Amino acid sequence: MKNVFARFCVLQGAYWSFQAAVPGFLSAYMLSQGMQASVLGLLLSVNLLAAFLGAMFWGRWIDRHQASRRFFLIANAGALALGLLCWAFAGRPAVLFVVYPLFGFMNGPIATGLDAWVLASFPGKPELGPRARSFATGSYAAVMLVMGLLVAKVGYCVMPVAGVLFLAVSIGTALLQPEISTVKAQTVPSDKAEKGSAKDLLRNGRYVLMTAAVFLAGLASAPINNMKALVFSSVGGDVSFIGWDSFIGCMIQLPFLVFAFKLVRVRAERRLILGVIAALGYALMVATASSPAMVIMGTALCNVSFGLKYPAMRELTEKWVRPELRNTAHSVIDTAYGSLAGMISSAWSGVVMEQAGTQVMGLLCAGFAASAVLLSLGLLSGKRAAPRIRRRAECS
Helix, strand or coil, X not given: CHHHHHHHHHHHXXXXXXXXXXXXXXXXXXXHCCCCHHHHHHHHXXXXXXXXXXXXXXXXXXXXXXXXXXXXXXXXXXXXXXXXXXXXXXXXXXXXXXXXXXHHHHHCCHHHHHHHHHHHHCCCCCCHHHHHHHHHHHHHHHHHHHXXXXXXXXXXXXXXXXXXXXXXXXXXXXXXXXXXXHEEEEEECCCCCCCCCCCHHHHCHHHHHHHHHHHHHHHHHHHHHHCHHHHHHHCCCXXXXXXXXXXXXXXXXXXXXXXXXXXXXXXXXXXHHHHHHHHHHHHHHHXXXXXXXXXXXXXXXXXXXXXXXXXXXXXXXXXXXCHHHHHHHHXXXXXXXXXXXXXXXXXXXXXXHHHCXXXXXXXXXXXXXXXXXXXXHHXXXXXXXXXXXXEEEEEC
């Protein structure tokens, strides 16, 4: 099983390196090709809508077929082909409005599917999920830094070369990895665990409240993250700062994932609330930024926010939701934070940036974050969450 976990670490690193090399610079490349911020915002919105739909479709497909490995291979191949097409037609919005949503449909659900694959392969060891994800964070940080420097010196032509290299490693490693079905988990459900179909997620009050709070936190962070190139430009920065921004932020996030097993001493609901408060600090820092350094300081808070929220929401989802709905539940909360929040934000953030500037957008984001803080406080009311579902695993 050590080899299985080691390969998961490679998969996390390789896939997120691709995320840094291609999607990480696509928005900046599109802007460099003459695309207007308002058009980019609409394009991102359509892409994230497709990612949301993809997460819902693929999450249920994985749950029904127990096919995390099969999905990962299919989605990586599709993401590579469509990502290269997005790069090739970055200056042609008419083509991008067809290709970019398809890219979101295939690429968006991969990260959630991979995280759930790790957790399902090691039942009873939730600390291994954040630990494997730390390799994603470290790889993403390093590649963003290097790519930012290369793009500034060589040009955006380095994107497809790096993308092919990283996903080749990802696909090759996945071919060696066992499917979930080879690790059979027997579940002893608690008497409070949710039963039935995916509709029961809507009846799970704790899960719905957590998802709503995370969604509002996403509304606070997504506009800034999606328009980071314009945010830096507004305070005198250029594309090279995007790499440094991601590198420094991820290095701050990394310890929270590596040492997530230490943080479990703090109640998961409290960690989630602290993460949302950090998101509020991110928005306020960007709203008052007068230099690239202040934006990077804000990004540091954003990564503190994610480093606290990510393990907490994974832990609470695993605790509150039946295993047969695992991928669906993780997909719903991830898309609420990422795709759905990003889709809504992208529809207006570009227009606000063009018409009113960074400060106004930052203040609007702070309003969403403050609402998320108030809503997440509801997770502390009532009794502690039900005990974790116990699993006994045996290799086939």
